[in-house]
Structures are given as C-alpha cells and as structure tokens.
Amino acid sequence: MNMQQVEAGAGRRVQVPLGERAYEIVIEPGALRNAGALIARRLPKARVAIITDATVAGFHLGSLHAALDETGIGHETITLPAGEKTKSFAHLIDVVDAVLAARLERGDAIVALGGGVIGDLAGFAAGIVRRGMHFIQVPTSLLAQVDSSVGGKTGINSPHGKNLVGVFHQPSLVIADTAVLDTLSPREFRAGYAEVAKYGLIDKPDFFAWLEKNWQRVFDGGPERVEAIAVSCEAKAEVVVADERESGRRALLNLGHTFGHALEAATEYDGSRLVHGEGVAIGMVLAHEFSNRMNLASADDAARVAAHLRQVGLPTRLSDIPGGLPPAERLLDLMGQDKKVVRGRLTFILTRGIGQSFIADDVPPAEVHAFLKEKLA
Amino acid sequence: MNMQQVEAGAGRRVQVPLGERAYEIVIEPGALRNAGALIARRLPKARVAIITDATVAGFHLGSLHAALDETGIGHETITLPAGEKTKSFAHLIDVVDAVLAARLERGDAIVALGGGVIGDLAGFAAGIVRRGMHFIQVPTSLLAQVDSSVGGKTGINSPHGKNLVGVFHQPSLVIADTAVLDTLSPREFRAGYAEVAKYGLIDKPDFFAWLEKNWQRVFDGGPERVEAIAVSCEAKAEVVVADERESGRRALLNLGHTFGHALEAATEYDGSRLVHGEGVAIGMVLAHEFSNRMNLASADDAARVAAHLRQVGLPTRLSDIPGGLPPAERLLDLMGQDKKVVRGRLTFILTRGIGQSFIADDVPPAEVHAFLKEKLA
Ligand SMILES: NC(=O)c1ccc[n+]([C@@H]2O[C@H](COP(=O)([O-])OP(=O)(O)OC[C@H]3O[C@@H](n4cnc5c(N)ncnc54)[C@H](O)[C@@H]3O)[C@@H](O)[C@H]2O)c1
Ligand SMILES: NC(=O)c1ccc[n+]([C@@H]2O[C@H](COP(=O)([O-])OP(=O)(O)OC[C@H]3O[C@@H](n4cnc5c(N)ncnc54)[C@H](O)[C@@H]3O)[C@@H](O)[C@H]2O)c1
Ligand SMILES: [Zn+2]
Ligand SMILES: [Zn+2]
Numbered sequence: 001m002n003m004q005q006v007e008a009g010a011g012r013r014v015q016v017p018l019g020e021r022a023y024e025i026v027i028e029p030g031a032l033r034n035a036g037a038l039i040a041r042r043l044p045k046a047r048v049a050i051i052t053d054a055t056v057a058g059f060h061l062g063s064l065h066a067a068l069d070e071t072g073i074g075h076e077t078i079t080l081p082a083g084e085k086t087k088s089f090a091h092l093i094d095v096v097d098a099v100l101a102a103r104l105e106r107g108d109a110i111v112a113l114g115g116g117v118i119g120d121l122a123g124f125a126a127g128i129v130r131r132g133m134h135f136i137q138v139p140t141s142l143l144a145q146v147d148s149s150v151g152g153k154t155g156i157n158s159p160h161g162k163n164l165v166g167v168f169h170q171p172s173l174v175i176a177d178t179a180v181l182d183t184l185s186p187r188e189f190r191a192g193y194a195e196v197a198k199y200g201l202i203d204k205p206d207f208f209a210w211l212e213k214n215w216q217r218v219f220d221g222g223p224e225r226v227e228a229i230a231v232s233c234e235a236k237a238e239v240v241v242a243d244e245r246e247s248g249r250r251a252l253l254n255l256g257h258t259f260g261h262a263l264e265a266a267t268e269y270d271g272s273r274l275v276h277g278e279g280v281a282i283g284m285v286l287a288h289e290f291s292n293r294m295n296l297a298s299a300d301d302a303a304r305v306a307a308h309l310r311q312v313g314l315p316t317r318l319s320d321i322p323g324g325l326p327p328a329e330r331l332l333d334l335m336g337q338d339k340k341v342v343r344g345r346l347t348f349i350l351t352r353g354i355g356q357s358f359i360a361d362d363v364p365p366a367e368v369h370a371f372l373k374e375k376l377a
Numbered sequence: 378m379n380m381q382q383v384e385a386g387a388g389r390r391v392q393v394p395l396g397e398r399a400y401e402i403v404i405e406p407g408a409l410r411n412a413g414a415l416i417a418r419r420l421p422k423a424r425v426a427i428i429t430d431a432t433v434a435g436f437h438l439g440s441l442h443a444a445l446d447e448t449g450i451g452h453e454t455i456t457l458p459a460g461e462k463t464k465s466f467a468h469l470i471d472v473v474d475a476v477l478a479a480r481l482e483r484g485d486a487i488v489a490l491g492g493g494v495i496g497d498l499a500g501f502a503a504g505i506v507r508r509g510m511h512f513i514q515v516p517t518s519l520l521a522q523v524d525s526s527v528g529g530k531t532g533i534n535s536p537h538g539k540n541l542v543g544v545f546h547q548p549s550l551v552i553a554d555t556a557v558l559d560t561l562s563p564r565e566f567r568a569g570y571a572e573v574a575k576y577g578l579i580d581k582p583d584f585f586a587w588l589e590k591n592w593q594r595v596f597d598g599g600p601e602r603v604e605a606i607a608v609s610c611e612a613k614a615e616v617v618v619a620d621e622r623e624s625g626r627r628a629l630l631n632l633g634h635t636f637g638h639a640l641e642a643a644t645e646y647d648g649s650r651l652v653h654g655e656g657v658a659i660g661m662v663l664a665h666e667f668s669n670r671m672n673l674a675s676a677d678d679a680a681r682v683a684a685h686l687r688q689v690g691l692p693t694r695l696s697d698i699p700g701g702l703p704p705a706e707r708l709l710d711l712m713g714q715d716k717k718v719v720r721g722r723l724t725f726i727l728t729r730g731i732g733q734s735f736i737a738d739d740v741p742p743a744e745v746h747a748f749l750k751e752k753l754a
Contacts, residue, residue, distance in 0.1 A: 089466070089470050093466050096535065096542055097535070097536070097537070100535055100537040100538070100541055100542075101537065127544065128505075128532075128542050128543060128544055129541065129542060130541060130542075131530065131532065131543045131544055131545055131622075132544070132545070132622075153508065155505075155508065158473065158474070158477055159474070160474070160477040160478065161477070164477055164506065164507060165473055165505050165506060165507075166505060166508050167504065167505055167508055167509070167544055168508055168509070245508075245509070
C-alpha cells in the first residue's frame with residue numbers, strides 16, 4: 001500500500017504493468033477536460049465511439065465532446081438507457097452495430113463514459129468488434145473508478161446469472177475525473193464506497209482504519225477522495241497483474257460478492273431495491289459473520305465492519321433490503337450458479353479478521369444454508 | 378514444410394506450440410471413434426456441450442455420442458441449421474443460453490462438430506461464456522480441417538460484413554477425422570481444397586507442385602489426404618505461432634481472401650451461388666492476375682494457378698459465379714469494409730509468383746478498381 005502524504009489538488013497516476021497490455025490510470029479532479037490530450041498522446045490519430053448512458057450524458061457528455069473537439073478527435077456517440085438491464089445482448093448488438101456502421105477500424109477506440117454498466121458493456125463490445133479494438137475507460141461512478149474500470153473484465157448479464165458472458169479485454173487508458181463524482185447520487189457514491197472499503201478488508205487493515213477516520217472527507221471530495229481512489233486502484237492493479245485471468249489470487253476481489261451477487265439476482269437486479277455495491281456491503285458483513293461462525297474470525301471484527309459500513313449509510317443486513325427475499329435454499333442456489341463454482345464446491349472468500357481475507361474453495365453448502373436461514377429469520 | 382514419406386493408414390499429429398495455450402491436432406481416418414479417449418486425456422472429468430449442424434448431425438453425431446458414452450463423458454447437444462447464415466448473433470445467443478442452461482462450468486468444454494461455420498460460432502461462444510471455457514474442434518469439412526479449426530480465430534458475421542465480430546480463442550484440442558470427409562459434397566470438398574492449395578501458393582512452391590500431381594488421390598482419400606491436411610495444418614500453425622493475433626505475418630493467410638470476401642458479400646453469402654472456398658479460389662487467381670498487372674508476377678504463374686484450380690473443378694473467374702455481380706465500385710467498397718484495412722489504405726496479399734506471396738499495405742484503390750472493371754467486362 002502506498003499511503004502518500006495527501007497534497008491538495010494533486011492528481012495521481014497508477015500504472016498497471018501488464019506487459020504489452022500495460023496502461024495508466026489518471027486520477028485527478030478535472031481530468032475529463034484533458035481527455036482529448038490524454039487520448040491523443042496514447043492513441044495518435046484514433047477516432048472514437050463514445051458509449052454512455054442517458055443520465056451521465058446529461059451531466060458530462062458535453063465536457064468530453066469539447067475535450068475531443070479541442071484536439072480534433074473524430075467521435076460518434078451512442079447513448080443507452082441507464083441501469084443494470086442495459087448489460088444485455090440486445091444492447092451489446094446495438095453498440096456493435098453502431099461501431100461498425102461508423103466504420104471504426106482496429107486502431108480506433110471505444111470510449112466508455114459512465115459507470116460500471118457502461119464500462120462492462122462497452123468493453124465487451126471493444127473486445128469483440130473486429131476481434132478487439134482499443135478501449136478507453138472514462139469511469140464516472142465511484143464504483144467504476146475504483147473497481148470495474150481497472151482489470152479488463154468486461155461482460156453482460158444472462159437470464160442465468162450476472163456477468164456470465166464476456167471477455168477479458170484490457171483498456172488502453174483509464175481517465176478517472178474525481179470531480180465528476182459530485183453529480184453522482186449519494187446512494188451510488190455509497191455503493192461505490194463499499195468497494196473502496198473492500199480493499200482494506202481484503203489485505204490492507206491500515207487503509208480500513210484510515211477510512212474509518214477519513215471517510216467523510218472522501219465523500220466531500222477533497223484530496224482524500226483522490227487518495228482513496230488511488231489506493232484502491234493500486235490494490236486492484238496489484239491483484240490483476242498477479243493473476244490477470246482470475247485463476248487464483250484475483251478471486252480475493254470477490255470478497256462479499258458471492259453473497260452479493262445472489263442478493264442482486266434475488267432482487268432481480270432491480271436497482272430501486274439493491275444496487276451492486278449495496279449487495280457487496282451486505283455480502284462483506286455476511287462474509288465476516290460467516291467466518292466468525294466458522295471460528296475463523298472474531299465477532300468484534302464482524303461488528304466493526306458492519307459499524308463502519310452502516311455509519312457511511314450502507315445497508316448491512318438482509319432485512320435492510322426492501323421487499324421480501326426468497327428462502328435460504330433459493331439464495332444458495334443463486335450462489336451456486338455464480339461462476340465462482342468449481343465442480344459443485346462453493347468457492348468463498350472468508351477472513352481471519354480485518355485485512356486477512358483468503359480463498360476457501362471447500363465451503364460446505366450445508367453450513368452456508370444454515371447460516372442464511374438464521375440470517376433470514 | 379514436412380514432406381514425409383506417405384505411409385498407408387498412418388495418422389499424423391501436428392503441435393501448435395502456443396505456450397500455455399499449446400494444443401495438438403490429431404489427423405487420422407477414424408479419429409472420431411477415438412474422440413472420447415482423446416478428450417478425456419486432455420480434459421479429465423470435463424462435461425461437454427456439442428454444437429453441430431443438422432446436416433453433419435445426420436452423418437456423424439451418432440459416432441461422437443458413442444465415443445463419449447464409451448468414456449463416460451456427459452454431453453448435451455445443440456443442433457443448428459447448416460449454412461453461413463448460422464454465424465449470427467441470434468444463434469450465438471441460442472448457444473450461450475443452452476450452455477449456461479446446462480450449467481457447464483469453466484473447466485468444461487464446448488465441442489464443435491461441423492465445418493467452419495459451426496467451429497467459428499461455437500468457438501466464439503466458448504470464448505465468451507464465463508469469459509472463456511475450454512473448446513474442442515472436431516472439424517468435419519476439409520476447409521475446417523486445414524484452416525478454420527486451427528489458429529483460434531472465432532466469430533460471426535454482421536450485416537456490415539463477414540467475421541466482423543468475434544474473439545481469439547484457441548482450442549484445447551483438434552480432432553480431424555479424415556474419413557468423415559467422405560460424406561462431404563464434392564463441391565464442399567473442392568472449396569476446402571482451395572485453402573490447401575493456398576498454403577502452396579503462399580510460400581510452399583514444392584507443395585503446390587505436389588498437389589498438381591497428387592490432387593486426385595487427396596480427393597479419393599488415401600494417405601495423400603492425411604498428408605495434404607497435415608502439411609496444411611503445419612503451415613497454418615507455423616504462421617499462427619509467429620503471429621497469434623494477426624498483427625503481421627498472419628495476414629499472408631488472407632491470400633485470395635480480400636477479393637473472396639467481397640465476392641461472398643456481393644452474393645449475399647448465398648451458398649447456392651458461392652461458398653467461401655470458391656470465393657477464395659477466384660480470389661487467388663485474381664491476386665495472381667493483379668500481381669501480374671502490377672508487373673510483380675508472370676502471366677504464366679497466374680495461368681498455372683488458374684489451370685490447377687479449374688482442373689479440380691473450382692471456379693476461377695468472376696463469370697463463373699451464377700447471377701450477376703455488382704459494379705466494380707461496389708466490389709471495391711465491399712473490400713474496404715473488410716477488416717484488413719488500416720486508415721483507408723487497402724492491405725492486399727500480392728505475389729511475385731507461385732509460393733512467393735507478400736503483404737502489400739499500400740495498394741492504390743484506383744488500380745484495383747480499374748482491374749475489377751476489366752474483369753467484370
Ligand atoms: N468489470 C468489473 O471488473 C466490474 C467490477 C465491479 C462491478 N462491475 C459491474 O459494474 C456495474 C455497477 O457499476 P455502477 O455502480 O457504476 O453502475 P452504473 O453504471 O449503473 O451507474 C450507477 C448509476 O449512476 C449513474 N451515474 C454514473 N455516473 C454518474 C455521474 N457522474 N453523475 C450522475 N450519475 C451517474 C448511472 O447513470 C447509473 O444510473 C455492475 O454491472 C457490476 O457487475 C464490474
Ligand atoms: N476461423 C478461421 O480461421 C476461418 C478460416 C477460414 C474460414 N472460416 C469460416 O469457415 C466457414 C466456412 O467453413 P465450411 O466451408 O466448413 O462451411 P460450413 O460449416 O457451412 O460447411 C459446409 C457445408 O458442409 C456441410 N458439412 C460439413 N461437414 C460435413 C460432412 N462431413 N459431411 C457432410 N456434410 C458436411 C455443412 O453442413 C455445410 O452445409 C466460413 O464461415 C468462414 O468464414 C474461418
Ligand atoms: Zn463489485
Ligand atoms: Zn478462408
């Protein structure tokens with residue numbers, strides 16, 4: 001972890017050293033105004049197709065257009081509906097068709113301007129049009145800036161489950177303008193914050209402690225916001241570099257996600273009930289509580305995690321989700337359809353305490369079932 | 378080139394040494410009966426989803442089922458309509474859904490039993506389900522055995538052009554049963570033969586001369602068939618290993634294809650008028666004639682290529698295509714939409730004579746236009 005002294009106004013750059021797929025993450029308030037120059041330096045002469053959603057377009061598309069026009073970068077724009085349901089084959093086909101209709105070539109780029117939904121969908125399109133075009137992430141949600149825009153996982157949902165279809169396709173550049181987060185709803189900001197806290201819980205206990213002290217300034221948008229995002233990107237980049245295609249250590253990033261994905265599926269990806277980061281927040285608390293039940297972690301650590309997430313305004317209990325949940329059997333089944341399953345055994349991220357997570361690939365489904373039953377009671 | 382002495386009944390194995398993505402091509406009459414054992418050795422315990430087309434299923438699905446049952450490999454089968462139009466998003470979605478519904482996991486495999494259409498579609502599905510599953514090619518057309526099943530290019534067509542959407546996804550194993558080609562229509566066999574001849578024309582003049590002498594035995598199915606397929610696979614594997622993702626030398630494999638793809642598009646992928654290999658046959662003759670027109674190659678070589686392809690029964694002239702063709706402008710336009718275009722310049726494979734092809738990335742469109750106009754007259 002790199003806990004640099006926080007300087008006012010300073011931007012940060014994080015490198016993702018993936019050999020010939022290496023790229024840079026630019027983290028800075030106002031970076032969007034500089035997007036044209038950043039793109040031109042990385043991909044001279046490329047034209048771009050911007051994929052965005054209607055909400056983000058309303059706030060920030062004008063700035064991106066201005067920045068591209070300033071540097072003479074030709075652009076087309078495809079605006080999709082906001083929301084998780086946009087991560088579908090139907091919208092993927094729309095994007096692919098529009099990019100081909102615009103006659104973009106392999107050396108041109110798809111630019112994702114939006115949250116994780118737009119990033120995942122646009123990245124998947126960039127991975128398959130002409131068997132791979134350049135891809136630039138301009139993440140506009142906190143979740144996207146600290147998580148989904150880094151690491152090259154792209155994809156869409158299937159009726160059979162979330163993110164079950166996609167490719168690994170690394171971006172050529174990530175431009176994270178920390179000021180665009182000011183237009184994000186407080187609820188979405190909190191949801192993204194769950195992923196920030198996750199990095200502390202995985203293996204950075206000092207960062208978690210720092211967040212307990214500084215979270216309000218991260219929300220308010222001072223240099224602490226840049227710092228929290230940079231530390232998160234470094235943490236994610238480190239894991240991705242160690243295990244690009246998720247065969248091993250990268251699974252740690254799923255802390256809270258096996259439970260979380262099941263909850264998202266159980267609420268039918270209805271964002272009015274639960275958004276991804278909220279599912280992760282509840283999932284991380286459940287992971288700590290389950291680890292305690294398995295005599296791995298202390299009850300105090302589980303309580304401390306729940307207390308911090310509740311303090312920032314995140315849901316932490318199954319009962320925080322409006323509208324009933326299905327029974328434990330069904331939740332377990334939804335966890336099983338998650339792709340982190342190898343030959344019927346559940347792979348879980350468990351923990352020995354804050355910052356001491358590990359991969360457990362032999363979790364007995366019966367234990368999880370009993371635990372969920374209690375939690376639902 | 379490896380022109381081994383041809384032994385009766387002998388099978389051949391060709392290695393594709395792509396590091397951790399290395400795989401083997403088993404070339405042998407009757408190999409299909411051995412598919413269960415071959416798969417089990419490569420992927421112990423994997424379940425498989427077989428993707429095939431209705432025509433191939435009628436001839437060979439029973440043998441594959443028997444081979445899998447014998448070794449206790451669980452299998453699902455998805456049978457699609459035969460024909461180029463199956464390489465569409467609609468059928469891709471069908472396959473993805475069926476594989477997910479069967480709850481196949483990352484360590485399981487998709488098996489393509491069919492020609493290039495099934496291989497390209499199934500390989501694309503294998504590349505995107507759970508961001509990549511194992512993939513096994515059981516090519517049943519000559520074209521698929523010598524070309525499409527080797528090298529990891531997968532994909533579907535778009536209304537904007539052929540193969541414009543897909544991924545690179547290498548198979549884990551290729552099982553080429555040379556005896557299944559006996560049920561292939563003579564026309565499809567000839568079409569695949571165009572790709573065999575292509576390897577000679579690219580950089581193996583001796584192989585081309587060998588084919589001029591032995592082509593009838595290749596058609597009849599003796600050990601010469603195994604030999605021709607093995608030499609072709611070796612040639613393709615060599616290029617793929619040198620340039621897995623087609624940034625350079627791999628483009629040589631497109632000899633005849635820039636013209637050929639335009640002709641396929643111009644005939645609306647209507648296989649009753651023109652199938653892929655026929656487009657390639659005409660395209661290769663055009664490439665030699667155009668090279669002659671550019672004072673690169675002799676008229677004799679162009680004539681020799683046309684004579685051999687005509688002798689085996691392939692079309693070699695634009696006028697061999699039934700139903701009219703669009704004007705030269707339109708054909709040029711269709712060539713331009715091909716993905717082998719970099720910033721508006723046409724990239725062509727030209728030649729200095731038989732076995733002396735090279736990549737020309739600065740071909741003036743006006744020259745091609747004039748040439749096509751003459752040829753259409
Ligand atoms: N690829 C990965 O590695 C990865 C990692 C984590 C999550 N994800 C995916 O990311 C998605 C969730 O991402 P998300 O939370 O960003 O969802 P999202 O893209 O739906 O964004 C959330 C909402 O915020 C709005 N929004 C985004 N930026 C805004 C801004 N600056 N101002 C105002 N509104 C703004 C969006 O329009 C949307 O309504 C999920 O689909 C999840 O599966 C992917
Ligand atoms: N991925 C690559 O690198 C690559 C390379 C070259 C071509 N291709 C693609 O391959 C496709 C053409 O392949 P193809 O010519 O095999 O087409 P195909 O798959 O349509 O097969 C041709 C016809 O032969 C039938 N058939 C196949 N095997 C048979 C058998 N053993 N007995 C009886 N009938 C049989 C099929 O049902 C079909 O009707 C095109 O889509 C082309 O773009 C891909
Ligand atoms: Zn997440
Ligand atoms: Zn071909």
